Structure formats: structure tokens, C-alpha cells
Amino acid sequence: xxxxxxxxxxxxxxxxxEELFAQRGYDGVTLRQIASGANVDVALAxxxxxxxxxxxxxVFERRAELLNASRLSAxxxxxxxxxxxxxxxxxxxxxxxxxxxxAQESGDEGWKNYLALIAYVNNSPHxxxxxxxxxxDELVNEFIAALRKALPNAKHEDxxxxxxxxxxxxxxTLAQTGRIDKLSKGACRSSxxxxxxxxxxxxxxxxxxxxxxxRKD
Amino acid sequence: xxxxxxxxxxxxxxxxxEELFAQRGYDGVTLRQIASGANVDVALAxxxxxxxxxxxxxVFERRAELLNASRLSAxxxxxxxxxxxxxxxxxxxxxxxxxxxxAQESGDEGWKNYLALIAYVNNSPHxxxxxxxxxxDELVNEFIAALRKALPNAKHEDxxxxxxxxxxxxxxTLAQTGRIDKLSKGACRSSxxxxxxxxxxxxxxxxxxxxxxxRKD
DNA sequence: TTAAGCTTTCAACAGTTGTTGAATAATTGG
DNA sequence: CCAATTATTCAACAACTGTTGAAAGCTTAA
Numbered sequence: 457x458x459x460x461x462x463x464x465x466x467x468x469x470x471x472x473x474e475e476l477f478a479q480r481g482y483d484g485v486t487l488r489q490i491a492s493g494a495n496v497d498v499a500l501a502x503x504x505x506x507x508x509x510x511x512x513x514x515v516f517e518r519r520a521e522l523l524n525a526s527r528l529s530a531x532x533x534x535x536x537x538x539x540x541x542x543x544x545x546x547x548x549x550x551x552x553x554x555x556x557x558x559a560q561e562s563g564d565e566g567w568k569n570y571l572a573l574i575a576y577v578n579n580s581p582h583x584x585x586x587x588x589x590x591x592x593d594e595l596v597n598e599f600i601a602a603l604r605k606a607l608p609n610a611k612h613e614d615x616x617x618x619x620x621x622x623x624x625x626x627x628x629t630l631a632q633t634g635r636i637d638k639l640s641k642g643a644c645r646s647s648x649x650x651x652x653x654x655x656x657x658x659x660x661x662x663x664x665x666x667x668x669x670x671r672k673d
Numbered sequence: 674x675x676x677x678x679x680x681x682x683x684x685x686x687x688x689x690x691e692e693l694f695a696q697r698g699y700d701g702v703t704l705r706q707i708a709s710g711a712n713v714d715v716a717l718a719x720x721x722x723x724x725x726x727x728x729x730x731x732v733f734e735r736r737a738e739l740l741n742a743s744r745l746s747a748x749x750x751x752x753x754x755x756x757x758x759x760x761x762x763x764x765x766x767x768x769x770x771x772x773x774x775x776a777q778e779s780g781d782e783g784w785k786n787y788l789a790l791i792a793y794v795n796n797s798p799h800x801x802x803x804x805x806x807x808x809x810d811e812l813v814n815e816f817i818a819a820l821r822k823a824l825p826n827a828k829h830e831d832x833x834x835x836x837x838x839x840x841x842x843x844x845x846t847l848a849q850t851g852r853i854d855k856l857s858k859g860a861c862r863s864s865x866x867x868x869x870x871x872x873x874x875x876x877x878x879x880x881x882x883x884x885x886x887x888r889k890d
Numbered sequence: 891t892t893a894a895g896c897t898t899t900c901a902a903c904a905g906t907t908g909t910t911g912a913a914t915a916a917t918t919g920g
Numbered sequence: 921c922c923a924a925t926t927a928t929t930c931a932a933c934a935a936c937t938g939t940t941g942a943a944a945g946c947t948t949a950a
Contacts, residue, residue: 466897479798480700483697483698488938498939499899502938507938507939575796579792579844580848581696581789581850581851585851585852613860614872617869617876618876620846620861621873621877622842623845623852624845625837625839625841628841629841634799634802635795635806636833636837638806639810639814651830651834652837655835655884659834659835659838659880662883663875666876683927703906713928714928714929716910716928717927719908719910720928724909725908725909892950894949894950895947896946896948897944898943900942902940903940905937906936907935908934908935909932909934910931910932912931913928913929913930914928914930915929916925916926918923918926919923920924
């Protein structure tokens with residue numbers, strides 16, 4: 457009996473759907489490919505999840521609660537350890553990013569696929585923004601509030617534009633396209649989230665400080 | 674005779690394919706939707722471009738040369754106006770981004786779609802990196818060389834990680850997902866490239882400086 | 891054991907997909 | 921003008937799509 461046999465067919469469908477959707481996007485995957493990858497009949501996906509889009513939503517929401525809780529508790533920890541001025545920009549960004557790294561280092565390949573799926577959704581026009589909002593807005597607003605507290609002189613919209621830049625850098629990292637590997641001729645590896653965040657945290661923090669202090673008009 | 678009639682059917686196919694591929698991705702668009710949008714028979718796309726993937730490549734390559742030339746000349750201009758130390762980080766990033774803004778302000782809606790298509794390709798795992806390399810590597814290496822000259826103390830891989838962050842911020846901007854609009858409750862608009870770059874340039878420049886000076890190990 | 895309720899497979903559906911070969915129309919060069 | 925090339929449409933193909941109803945298998949509890 458292989459390991460796959462011990463996992464319920466329902467979860468096998470979720471796992472392979474997660475992987476395929478992350479690699480090829482919603483329209484690039486057929487239910488038959490998912491069923492075949494899960495070693496299961498085509499109809500079983502419909503039985504468990506309904507329409508194809510419902511399956512996609514189930515995949516996207518499966519790990520959301522755990523991930524959000526992990527990032528929120530990292531933020532709370534930083535806030536508890538800070539003085540009344542609240543955590544610094546670096547500390548807030550650290551709490552925003554590091555949990556994603558731990559998720560990868562758990563050794564669960566599924567997490568890696570899930571993060572790539574987030575990148576796919578976040579970069580998708582129109583419907584992507586809706587789906588992202590539903591799952592992540594509450595958490596993101598917490599972080600933005602913490603950033604605003606750390607940067608009291610910031611113009612209202614500058615906080616959002618800076619967050620947008622951070623979100624973009626993060627999204628491209630999560631997508632794991634391998635482009636930076638090739639460009640740097642192997643000096644950087646897309647799969648090395650820790651190395652990415654080691655640079656992204658000071659990079660983004662310096663950006664926030666520069667933009668949100670220099671421009672007070 | 675409407676305006677559409679004055680444009681060759683071949684170009685109408687390219688235009689509508691550009692728009693649809695940018696909005697829904699490669700697999701999210703059918704040749705019949707393209708043909709219908711161009712008011713043309715399905716077979717005509719195959720006649721002019723061959724397979725569906727060939728059409729996609731034709732779309733992706735159509736504006737590449739012009740765009741690359743525009744960005745390269747912006748870099749050359751900055752280099753000509755600089756002293757022998759070369760242009761500053763801000764000036765290099767400015768040359769990297771501003772041509773994309775001009776492309777939008779030309780009023781040609783097609784450019785906007787094309788930039789969103791670049792975002793789609795750049796964020797796509799595996800095949801995206803190959804396609805990006807083929808079209809943009811030569812130009813990107815020019816910019817990275819200029820950045821390295823502006824940051825002589827930088828560790829080799831830090832330049833690439835910083836560029837990765839900039840590329841991610843840019844990619845999410847080009848994707849025009851509308852997410853930042855919603856998150857900021859209208860304070861920021863995805864369609865306003867100038868506002869995005871006004872923040873992105875000092876943001877990224879500060880990030881480059883911080884990362885590529887502080888860490889010399 | 892039996893009956894009930896899940897789970898899984900089987901078989902088939904109507905519609906859509908990319909692609910092609912032949913037929914027709916439009917354009918061009920002599 | 922005609923002939924030849926190019927552009928465009930028409931019709932059809934085999935393969936594949938998501939979805940469903942019915943049948944069969946399995947688990948569980950009385």
C-alpha cells in the first residue's frame with residue numbers, strides 16, 4: 457500500500473488540483489487531468505466539489521485560514537514586543553513575509569504549490585482581485601494599519617502604493633517562475649524563499665521609509 | 674465604413690487577441706472568440722499565423738522591438754548626460770520605467786493590453802521565463818549592468834534580488850488587476866501608471882541603496 | 891444480516907475545441 | 921483585359937470539454 461492510498465481520494469483531488477492550477481492556471485487544467493493525477497474517476501471531483509470553479513475555490517480556501525492565522529499571530533507578537541509606538545516598518549514587513557517561508561520549510565510540497573496559486577490569482581485581472589479581497593483583505597488591512605502607525609507622516613495613498621510594490625515583489629517570488637535563476641545564471645534561486653525575504657525585507661522597508669517620509673505635501 | 678474596416682483583418686486579429694490573451698490568459702481564450710471579436714472567420718487566424726501558440730507569440734513579439742528600443746534609448750540618454758561614474762540608481766530605474774508610461778499615454782489602448790500581457794507572461798511558471806528571456810534578456814542585462822555600475826559595492830546576487838523586487842512591483846502594476854483600487858478605496862488607481870512610477874522609482878532606488886550598500890560580506 | 895447512507899465508477903450527453911482542405915472572393919502584376 | 925497570387929470563407933473532422941444519472945461498491949450501525 458503506497459502512501460497515496462492512505463490519503464482520502466477527496467484530498468488527493470485537492471492536492472493534485474492545487475499543483476496543476478498553480479502550474480497552468482484555471483483554464484489550463486481539465487478535470488480529467490486532475491482525476492488522472494489523483495487516480496480517480498472524473499465524476500468524483502464533481503461529486504465532492506460540484507462545478508469546476510467550486511473545486512478551484514475549495515483549493516484556494518483550504519489553506520487560507522491557517523496561513524492568515526500564522527501571519528496575524530506574527531504581527532501580534534511583534535506588536536506585543538514593541539513599545540507604545542508600535543513595531544518598526546522592518547518588523548511589520550518581517551511578520552508579513554516570514555510565515556510564508558516557514559510554510560515552505562515545513563517540507564510539505566503542497567504549501568509551495570498553494571503559494572504559487574496565490575501568485576496566479578493575485579496577478580489575474582478582474583476576478584483575481586475579487587478572490588484576493590475575499591480571502592486576504594481583513595489581514596492586509598491589519599498590516600496596513602500597522603505600517604501607517606510606523607510611518608505617521610505618510611500621505612494616505614503612499615502607504616497603499618508602497619504596499620502595492622511590496623505585494624508585487626512578493627507575488628513574483630511566490631510564482632517561482634525560475635526567471636531570476638536564469639537571469640543571474642544560478643546566483644539566485646527562485647525556490648529559496650529565505651534568501652528572497654532576506655533581501656526583500658530591508659529593500660521594502662527602505663522604500664517605505666523613503667517614500668513615506670520624503671513626500672509630505 | 675467604420676474604423677475597424679480600415680484596419681486589415683490580420684491586424685484586427687492581433688489586436689483582439691492581444692486584448693483577450695491579456696485579460697484571460699492563453700488557455701482562457703478560444704480562436705473562435707478571437708475571430709468573433711475581429712469579425713472574421715475562424716480559419717483566418719490559422720491562415721495568417723498557423724497554430725494558436727504561434728498567434729500568441731506573434732502578439733507577444735509585435736510590440737517588443739519598439740518597446741525595447743524606447744527603453745534602451747532612455748538608458749542611453751541617461752548615460753550620455755551622466756559623468757564618468759554613470760547615471761544614479763534613480764536615473765537608471767527612471768529609464769527602465771518611464772517609457773512604459775509614455776506607451777500608455779499615447780492613447781493607444783493596445784499598449785495597455787500589451788503591458789498586461791507582459792505581466793501575465795512574466796508571472797507564468799516555466800514557459801513564462803523562457804518567453805521573457807527570449808524577448809527581454811538583452812535589454813534587462815543592459816540595465817543590470819548600469820545598476821551595478823551605480824552600486825559598485827553591491828554583492829553580486831543582491832543586484833539580482835533587488836532587480837527581482839523591482840520587476841515584481843512593475844509586473845503587478847502592469848497587470849492592472851484593480852486590487853489596489855479596492856484596497857485603498859479609490860485613493861490609488863491601477864490605471865494610473867504615472868502615479869505608480871512616481872512612488873516606485875524612489876521606493877526601489879532606496880531599496881537598492883539599502884541592500885547593496887549595507888551588506889558587503 | 892440487513893438496510894441505509896455515503897463513496898466511487900461507468901457510460902453517455904451535448905457542446906466546444908484547434909485545425910485543415912477545398913471552394914470562393916479580392917487583389918495584384920503584366 | 922487576363923492570369924496568378926493572396927486573402928477569406930465554408931464545412932467538416934476527430935478529439936476533448938464539463939456535467940450528470942444510474943449503477944455498483946463500500947461502510948456503518950442497529
